[in-house]
Amino acid sequence: MNEPPIRTLEEIVEHAGSGTAVWHSRTVRQSVDEVFGPTPATLCEWPDHEPDAGADQLIAVGGGTLLDHAKIWRHEQSPTSELVAVASIWGSGAEVSPIAVQTVGRRKVISCGAHLLPDARAIWPKLAQTVPESRALDASGDVWAHALEGFLSPLASDELRLEIARIINDILKPRPYNDPAWFDLGARACRAQSRSSVGLVHGMAHVLEPHLEDAPDGPHLGHAALCRVLVWPVFKFNLASPTTRSKLEANGLEPEALDEALRSLHDPELFDLLIPALDATWPEILRDRCSRTNGVLVRPSSLGFFAQREFQ
Amino acid sequence: MSNLDKLKQLLVDVFLLAPEEFSIELDRDSIETWDSLGTVSLAVGVHDVFGYHMRPEEAVAVRSVREIIDILESKGVDFDE
Numbered sequence: 522m523n524e525p526p527i528r529t530l531e532e533i534v535e536h537a538g539s540g541t542a543v544w545h546s547r548t549v550r551q552s553v554d555e556v557f558g559p560t561p562a563t564l565c566e567w568p569d570h571e572p573d574a575g576a577d578q579l580i581a582v583g584g585g586t587l588l589d590h591a592k593i594w595r596h597e598q599s600p601t602s603e604l605v606a607v608a609s610i611w612g613s614g615a616e617v618s619p620i621a622v623q624t625v626g627r628r629k630v631i632s633c634g635a636h637l638l639p640d641a642r643a644i645w646p647k648l649a650q651t652v653p654e655s656r657a658l659d660a661s662g663d664v665w666a667h668a669l670e671g672f673l674s675p676l677a678s679d680e681l682r683l684e685i686a687r688i689i690n691d692i693l694k695p696r697p698y699n700d701p702a703w704f705d706l707g708a709r710a711c712r713a714q715s716r717s718s719v720g721l722v723h724g725m726a727h728v729l730e731p732h733l734e735d736a737p738d739g740p741h742l743g744h745a746a747l748c749r750v751l752v753w754p755v756f757k758f759n760l761a762s763p764t765t766r767s768k769l770e771a772n773g774l775e776p777e778a779l780d781e782a783l784r785s786l787h788d789p790e791l792f793d794l795l796i797p798a799l800d801a802t803w804p805e806i807l808r809d810r811c812s813r814t815n816g817v818l819v820r821p822s823s824l825g826f827f828a829q830r831e832f833q
Numbered sequence: 834m835s836n837l838d839k840l841k842q843l844l845v846d847v848f849l850l851a852p853e854e855f856s857i858e859l860d861r862d863s864i865e866t867w868d869s870l871g872t873v874s875l876a877v878g879v880h881d882v883f884g885y886h887m888r889p890e891e892a893v894a895v896r897s898v899r900e901i902i903d904i905l906e907s908k909g910v911d912f913d914e
Contacts, residue, residue: 675877762881807849813870818878820846 524617524712525606525642530556533580533605533643537562540577542602546587549609552648553582567591574599581606582645585613585744589621592637606639609648610656611703612663612745614711616642627731642708646701657698662749662786664707666722668692669752669779671714673759673768673816678717685713686772693782721819722748722755724812728805729798740794750791753783755815757832762817789833796828836883836912840905843882844898847874860897875901883910 534556537543541562545553550566557564562580565572567587571594572579579602581591588606592615595604606616615621619638623630652660671677672685688709696702726747733739742750759765760776769776799806803824806812812819826832834842841855848866861867867875876892879885879901885908887895895901902912 675873764880804849808866810870813874816877818843818847818874818881821849822846 525639528605528641528643530607530643530645533607533641534560536578537580538577539563541580542572542576542578543580543582544572544587544591545581546583546609548584549582549648549651552645552651572599574602576602578603578605580643581639582609582648584608584610585615585622588613588615588639589623592621592639593623593632596636600636603641604639606642607645607648608642608704608707609645610652610660610745611707612660612667612748614667614708614715617708617712618715620715627735629727629731644701644704646704649699649701649703652699654698656745657703658786659743659745659749660707661698661703662752663745664692664703664710665783665786666726666748666752666755667707667714667719668710669756669759670720670722670811670816671710671717672772673765674714674717674720674814675816676717676814681713681716682768682772685710686774688713689774689779693778718814719811720755720815721758721806721812722751724806724809724815724819725751725755725799727811728802728809729795732798732802736798739798740791742791749786750788750795753780753787754792754827754830754832756780756783758823758826759815759817761826765816768816789830792830799824799827836905836910837902839882840898840901840912843878844875844901847871847878855898857898857902879905883908885910 537557537560539561543553543557543562543564544567546567553564567583576599579591579595581588588608591604595602608616616639619635620631620633621637668685668689672682672689692706726744729747730744733741756779766776807819807821845852845855848864848871872892876887879887883905885905895904906912
């Protein structure tokens with residue numbers, strides 16, 4: 522499946538006509554009004570409104586949840602519309618992915634197919650400046666998780682590992698938390714990972730997120746925030762296997778540099794709050810399809826590594 | 834721990850079996866969790882425990898505990914300790 526071609530913001534604004542609908546999240550309302558307001562395009566805010574079916578072009582501007590929703594909506598309601606995906610935050614990779622995740626009740630329903638791939642994507646660099654620091658760091662945790670889990674996946678070929686190692690080395694370069702370069706890094710990590718698998722970070726996150734939603738006193742964390750707090754402990758868990766170290770070093774990656782970068786994202790107090798939830802859901806985490814494609818075998822006894830904070 | 838005990842522990846963990854469910858006679862049809870993802874986990878675990886990297890076609894073709902033992906024995910792992 523080809524990657525959606527990149528268009529510049531100027532290109533999509535220039536071509537936004539009366540047959541264009543811009544479907545955006547609330548968080549980017551001001552930016553969308555400023556840029557698309559003067560065009561003939563129809564603006565509609567998700568989730569309160571949805572575009573008219575049959576628009577020539579649908580420009581979706583938002584996070585992964587909106588982009589995934591737009592992908593499914595386009596397929597079901599308006600299949601002739603061209604879909605241009607503009608991510609307002611990095612991490613999910615929804616703008617380059619043929620996968621769409623929807624929450625139905627407590628369950629995450631995953632759909633996949635070429636019909637869900639956007640026709641094009643655009644990077645809107647200024648949107649990076651609208652992202653609060655904490656949310657940006659959470660999103661970076663999601664990017665890291667995609668890259669590392671795709672790299673370590675038992676389904677990754679040698680060629681793919683080399684490709685992802687280059688992405689990881691790019692992610693490692695120092696940059697501000699809201700550097701627009703994160704948009705492209707996130708998209709590259711997601712595309713590469715889609716050719717292998719994710720692993721235990723995603724297995725934990727998929728199980729913990731609905732569990733925490735139901736917990737009256739527990740922290741309520743979204744997917745990216747969970748990735749951020751889990752990616753370092755899981756990296757250390759994987760690194761305890763000699764296989765992981767040899768895979769990293771064979772591809773020019775320094776485990777110590779990764780350790781330092783991932784540790785800087787970690788929040789030990791938040792992790793401590795997750796330990797009871799990990800304990801309660803561990804059997805479910807073991808059965809999660811992502812956990813089962815982790816680069817290192819996750820066993821029932823592996824819970825101790827996390828519950829006893831052996832990574833610290 | 835003998836290699837058979839190591840294999841038993843590995844398969845119990847990979848396929849989430851109760852220890853008493855393990856038998857050398859088990860095959861893919863009798864283990865619900867021995868699906869395509871179980872095959873991936875099995876290959877990862879065999880590498881972790883026995884240092885042998887199963888080729889993808891080998892991991893997909895294996896259908897029983899006895900066949901796993903046969904493969905490992907052919908790579909020099911001794912199960913007659």
